[in-house]
Amino acid sequence: MNEDHKKRGLTHSKLLTAVAISSLLLSSGNVMAAQTASNDSQGVQEQMQSISVTVTVVDTKGEPIIGANVIEKGTTNGGITDLNG
Missing domain, CATH: 1.20.5 (Single alpha-helices involved in coiled-coils or other helix-helix interfaces)
Structure with a gap:
């Protein structure tokens, strides 16, 4: 055993x-x-x-557009314009 x-x-x-x-x-x-x-x-x-892009958004009179959303096409990258457009 x-x-x-x-x-x-x-x-x-x-x-x-x-x-x-x-x-x-x-x-x-x-x-x-x-x-x-x-x-x-x-x-x-x-x-x-990383690439930084600076843009100015203006209307037909050349006035800056405040608070315009700017988005890179095909992505979620973007931002909102300030007082200077």
């Missing part, structure tokens, strides 16, 4: 070792994927540029 318990103990320890090694291997793959995704996003940020 004692020998049967020893065999079961060895089987359980082998199973536990296999599960532990599998867990480590799977978790290291996730870390590598996260690092790759982080590097890709940094590359995208380096390529993006």
